[in-house]
Amino acid sequence: MSEGRIIQSVARALSILELFESSSTELSVTEIANRLDLSKSTAFGLINTLNHKGYLEQNPRDSRYSLGLKLLRLGGLVRKHSILCRKARPFLEQLVNEFSETVHLAVEKNGLVVYIEKIRGDKAIFMQSDVGAENPMYCTGVGKCLLAYMPEERRERIMRQMGPMERRGPNTITNLDDLRSELANIRVKGYCFDDEEYAPGLICVAAPVCSVGGGVVAAVSLSGAKAGIPSKKLAEVTGRVVEVAGKISELL
Numbered sequence: 745m746s747e748g749r750i751i752q753s754v755a756r757a758l759s760i761l762e763l764f765e766s767s768s769t770e771l772s773v774t775e776i777a778n779r780l781d782l783s784k785s786t787a788f789g790l791i792n793t794l795n796h797k798g799y800l801e802q803n804p805r806d807s808r809y810s811l812g813l814k815l816l817r818l819g820g821l822v823r824k825h826s827i828l829c830r831k832a833r834p835f836l837e838q839l840v841n842e843f844s845e846t847v848h849l850a851v852e853k854n855g856l857v858v859y860i861e862k863i864r865g866d867k868a869i870f871m872q873s874d875v876g877a878e879n880p881m882y883c884t885g886v887g888k889c890l891l892a893y894m895p896e897e898r899r900e901r902i903m904r905q906m907g908p909m910e911r912r913g914p915n916t917i918t919n920l921d922d923l924r925s926e927l928a929n930i931r932v933k934g935y936c937f938d939d940e941e942y943a944p945g946l947i948c949v950a951a952p953v954c955s956v957g958g959g960v961v962a963a964v965s966l967s968g969a970k971a972g973i974p975s976k977k978l979a980e981v982t983g984r985v986v987e988v989a990g991k992i993s994e995l996l
Contacts, residue, residue, distance in 0.1 A: 771809055852881065880906070883910075964989045
């Protein structure tokens with residue numbers, strides 16, 4: 745298949761972003777220019793444009809660049825090198841240290857939950873939620889949380905496209921009217937509770953992470969065995985998950 749006409753400046757800009765696929769989390773203008781065999785002035789012009797549009801972020805301490813959060817908004821999966829994950833991880837680790845349960849950070853992509861960070865606690869039970877894994881939105885704590893805070897038009901479009909809502913656990917929501925009611929309750933409470941909806945014996949508390957404009961860009965959750973999180977401890981867990989999500993939002 746013919747590639748057709750290639751716009752050199754666009755290709756170079758994308759090549760800059762692709763440099764971060766390696767182990768590098770931050771790069772200087774000189775490093776980027778050398779790796780791509782560009783003049784420093786050409787590299788700076790491309791980098792400055794990417795930074796202005798939000799695809800790169802400059803560290804004010806040393807003027808080095810890292811991937812920007814704009815990539816997440818466009819559905820690109822920015823994993824361990826992303827601003828969001830790097831800023832969130834210390835707070836996620838606090839939750840794991842406090843409760844010894846599994847903590848997730850997730851975003852929505854193409855109508856599914858995509859996990860961009862996961863830290864397992866000492867009490868962790870098996871879940872299909874490794875970084876990069878996808879899960880349905882209607883039966884997961886992070887998924888319901890993300891759905892609840894979406895613009896209504898987008899939320900309804902995603903729900904219409906979900907197809908049959910398979911029962912995964914004893915309390916899975918399996919019809920759209922019940923799901924709409926649940927999402928309205930989440931918006932009132934400010935957090936989401938999954939009580940054996942994703943899997944038997946598994947519970948989860950999730951809360952939204954907001955961007956500077958107020959839109960929800962991710963969700964934080966703590967998941968564990970229902971038998972391991974007694975009801976008297978659930979209020980403490982919920983409060984801390986909401987608090988952590990709020991702190992991450994402030995950083996963004």
